[in-house]
Amino acid sequence: MRTQSPKAERPEHLHLQVDLGQRSYPIVIGSGALADPLLAEHCAGRRCVLVSDQNVAPLYARTLLDRLALVDDDLIALPAGEQHKHLGSFQAILTRMAERGLRRDGCVIALGGGVIGDLAGFAAACYMRGIDFVQCPTTLLAMVDSSVGGKTGLNLPSGKNLVGAFWQPQLVLADVAALSTLSAREYRAGLAEVIKYAAIADPDFFDWLQRNVDAINAHDADAIVHMVATSCRHKAAIVARDEREAGERALLNLGHTFGHALEAATDYTQLLHGEAVAIGMVQAAQLSALLGMADAADTQRLIDLLSAVGLPSVAPPLPLDRLRHHLALDKKAVAGGLKFILWRGIGKAEIVSGVDERALDAVLSGQ
Numbered sequence: 001m002r003t004q005s006p007k008a009e010r011p012e013h014l015h016l017q018v019d020l021g022q023r024s025y026p027i028v029i030g031s032g033a034l035a036d037p038l039l040a041e042h043c044a045g046r047r048c049v050l051v052s053d054q055n056v057a058p059l060y061a062r063t064l065l066d067r068l069a070l071v072d073d074d075l076i077a078l079p080a081g082e083q084h085k086h087l088g089s090f091q092a093i094l095t096r097m098a099e100r101g102l103r104r105d106g107c108v109i110a111l112g113g114g115v116i117g118d119l120a121g122f123a124a125a126c127y128m129r130g131i132d133f134v135q136c137p138t139t140l141l142a143m144v145d146s147s148v149g150g151k152t153g154l155n156l157p158s159g160k161n162l163v164g165a166f167w168q169p170q171l172v173l174a175d176v177a178a179l180s181t182l183s184a185r186e187y188r189a190g191l192a193e194v195i196k197y198a199a200i201a202d203p204d205f206f207d208w209l210q211r212n213v214d215a216i217n218a219h220d221a222d223a224i225v226h227m228v229a230t231s232c233r234h235k236a237a238i239v240a241r242d243e244r245e246a247g248e249r250a251l252l253n254l255g256h257t258f259g260h261a262l263e264a265a266t267d268y269t270q271l272l273h274g275e276a277v278a279i280g281m282v283q284a285a286q287l288s289a290l291l292g293m294a295d296a297a298d299t300q301r302l303i304d305l306l307s308a309v310g311l312p313s314v315a316p317p318l319p320l321d322r323l324r325h326h327l328a329l330d331k332k333a334v335a336g337g338l339k340f341i342l343w344r345g346i347g348k349a350e351i352v353s354g355v356d357e358r359a360l361d362a363v364l365s366g367q
């Protein structure tokens with residue numbers, strides 16, 4: 001992964017690169033990145049569809065349609081929200097792609113949060129056995145996490161993200177100006193994933209986040225660019241080393257095993273994904289401390305940072321057996337027990353299996 005200087009004639013956006021050999025691609029970060037000439041260059045001379053949702057499309061789709069000389073029928077605006085990340089939306093995208101005459105040289109542009117990126121990316125992965133796609137993330141979570149790395153997919157009634165494919169985009173445009181219309185709660189949820197990168201592998205970034213809480217809470221543009229760029233650098237580096245999650249990429253799931261169980265146990269109605277991940281990271285830190293792997297002072301630093309940016313660190317009261325049930329369903333469960341991402345302190349995450357059941361129950365029941 002390397003940083004490139006923007007060329008002189010280009011707008012002053014930060015260009016990073018995900019290094020995956022022939023499938024390498026740039027990530028363009030900055031205010032106004034949606035207008036970066038790379039997008040028009042990428043789409044020139046081929047049929048494209050723009051996939052968005054009904055919250056984002058009225059805000060940002062028109063400009064993109066005009067810039068790319070697309071017509072209204074090239075826009076698919078799906079109902080917004082996780083409950084629409086299903087086969088019906090997937091079918092709607094594929095149907096429109098066929099109606100608009102996309103061929104193997106066609107391109108899908110995803111404009112929205114992680115739901116749209118995952119759905120549109122999966123449609124691109126499947127249409128004619130795989131065509132190009134571009135990610136234009138509009139939530140902080142999508143900018144720092146879901147738009148980079150090529151995981152695409154959708155939910156089935158029996159579980160989240162049960163269907164999907166690894167399919168890398170050709171370009172990611174993270175226009176931080178789009179975050180101005182994002183709700184404060186969704187912005188905070190994205191911060192959980194930012195803090196995750198610091199917690200996994202970057203104590204200096206953790207210090208930076210602590211020092212810059214005021215700027216982060218004020219949605220300061222420079223602070224946001226720094227957070228998005230640092231997060232994307234971490235994600236890109238890990239994906240370049242372990243694209244298919246054979247090992248190290250699993251570290252990115254810090255807080256997610258607990259977080260997914262919390263989301264499922266509350267029927268996906270109480271907590272945003274990032275809020276559940278925030279609580280899950282604290283539970284992972286608590287379990288690490290209980291197992292003697294890490295100092296409890298590090299758990300407290302994590303709780304302090306999460307609460308300084310308005311994220312929760314305590315789980316809502318839930319029956320232990322329900323949490324246990326959902327933990328056991330975790331996709332990352334392996335034969336012989338659950339795998340947890342734990343840490344030896346801030347910046348030192350590890351994959352651990354065979355965790356002591358009593359320590360796990362103590363954490364789950366908040367003791």
Ligand SMILES: NC(=O)c1ccc[n+]([C@@H]2O[C@H](COP(=O)([O-])OP(=O)(O)OC[C@H]3O[C@@H](n4cnc5c(N)ncnc54)[C@H](O)[C@@H]3O)[C@@H](O)[C@H]2O)c1
Pocket residue numbers: 053054055056059080081082085112113114115116118138139141142145146147148149150151152161178179180181182183186273
């Ligand atoms: N592929 C991956 O690697 C990966 C990683 C993490 C999460 N995900 C997936 O991402 C999804 C969550 O993504 P999300 O948090 O972005 O949720 P989301 O896509 O549902 O977006 C959240 C809400 O914000 C709205 N919105 C988006 N951008 C906006 C903007 N700029 N202004 C105003 N409103 C805006 C959306 O319409 C939606 O209502 C989940 O489905 C999760 O599984 C995927």
